[in-house]
Amino acid sequence: MPELPEVEAYGRRIKDGALHRTIETVTLGNDTKHVELPGPEDRARFEGHQFTEVRRHGKYLFAGSATGPWMALHMGMAGSVRVYDAEDGNPDYARLIVAFEGSRRMAFRDPRKFGWVKYVDTPETEIEARELGPDALDLDADGFANRLEGGRGAIKSALMDQSRLAGIGNLWADETLYQTGIHPATKIPELSRDDISGLHKASDRILRGVCDVDAHYRELPDAWLIHRREEGYACTRCDGSIARIKVGGRSSYFCPKHQVEAA
DNA sequence: AGCGAGCCCTGTATGC
DNA sequence: TGCATACAGGGCTCGC
Secondary structure, three states: OOHHHHHHHHHHHHHHHHHOOOOEEEEOOOOOOOEEEEHHHEEEEEEEEOOOEEEEEEEEEEEEEEOEEEEEEEEOOEEEEEEEEHHHHHOOOEEEEEEEOOOOEEEOOOOOOOHHHHHOOOOOHHHHHHHOOOOOHHOOHHHHHHHOOOOOOOOHHHOOOOOOOOOOHHHHHHHHHHHHHOOOOOOOHHHHHHHHHHHHHHHEEEEEEEEOOOOHHHHOOOOHHHHHHHOOOOOOOOEEOOOOEEEEEEEEHHHHHEOOOOO
């Protein structure tokens, strides 16, 4: 689940339940052998501090404060954040647990172990080090077009390229292309200005829409692709049916009838 | 530059 | 029920 809107939802959980509470301990959870997590010294840096601020850049989440340490989190393919109380017990697949004074807890969960957590001085240094592009929701139409400029490859790969713009992954790239009527393998130079502007409008609308429902997919409009990412399902925009191809090595669901590749 | 392949590790769904 | 296989929303590295 962890693309921009899902990560935004995890950030909201922290804001709603874990801010302005003094951190007592940061401990490892279960089965952490293959998970990249802060060592004892870095974990200890958080003790006595509070998270007063949560920031998200693309798919990266940061919790910290103006004067204290920052915790950077990346969800990988299946990670999530949960805020709960000690008496509820730690959630499954909890890899890192932040214990605040009282009983409040925050866990980084990651069944597939592709995610990570680390100590960072500031979010900015981490964003810079990873060469992330601007957050997808911070781009206006011109900015969006500028970030795609110069690309010669498939539009879907560019939308998912975190150094061009940060936050869009496989799901919402497919959704954006579906709603714009553009084939995922279309080369960028073949797109018109209107195509690019349409992609910007769609991605903005989609990402905000998913944020608005806290990434609860069932609350999204019935006509969206998200509800029919299966080969053979009926398209909601024409009488085509959903197909799957590989673009940039990733499964891409689309409607071959209304998402036609330029000749 | 951009692409595909391979890889990281594990849960879930499917087919036999 | 058990077992094998394919697949999953991310991202890194390598070689062409």
